[in-house]
């Protein structure tokens with residue numbers, strides 16, 4: 001019997017195995033939106049993928065929610081320094097959505113119903129790293145947190161997880177999204193503290 005319990009790291013005050021540098025633990029779920037919450041009814045909701053050749057694939061709510069989903073528990077990290085550990089989501093893996101999509105693109109722009117955009121490398125959205133999430137902790141995803149559905153890319157700062165997601169647009173060349181244009185880091189890895197341009 002050992003007295004020191006392996007794996008116990010005491011109070012987490014920033015850094016450590018689960019908390020990226022400069023982050024603190026949040027127990028609530030702050031809402032951060034650049035503008036008002038758009039009212040997106042599932043009856044009119046549509047999720048679209050467009051390729052660089054202009055081809056389009058779309059799903060209405062019934063089609064989207066009939067796709068194979070995954071229940072995932074992930075840590076999320078906001079650039080305003082709060083992190084939330086072990087959050088539970090249900091979503092469709094981006095891998096599933098891209099199954100019949102032919103593209104040579106390396107970059108993706110996420111477009112939301114409020115006009116928000118954010119850019120990501122395609123390789124960060126595949127291989128089980130990203131979902132279009134529509135349930136949170138056992139309930140429908142609430143409008144203020146991005147419902148009906150939002151992008152969930154937990155390994156990057158949360159501004160990359162576009163709420164009220166409408167479209168993923170494949171791009172051959174990278175382009176900055178809303179916050180990236182305003183000086184946020186182009187990539188946004190919380191473990192490397194890539195908050196702003198130049199970090």
Ligand SMILES: Nc1nc2c(c(=O)[nH]1)N[C@H]1C(S)=C(S)[C@@H](COP(=O)(O)O)O[C@H]1N2
Pocket residue numbers: 029030031032033034035078079112113114116144145146158159160161162163164165
């Ligand atoms: N469509 C849209 N998505 C968005 C935003 C936004 O303003 N519009 N804000 C981003 C930012 S800066 C953050 S930190 C997270 C916040 O998600 P939350 O409100 O669920 O905490 O959403 C991101 N996704």
Ligand SMILES: [Mo]
Pocket residue numbers: 032078079080158159
């Ligand atoms: Mo943010």
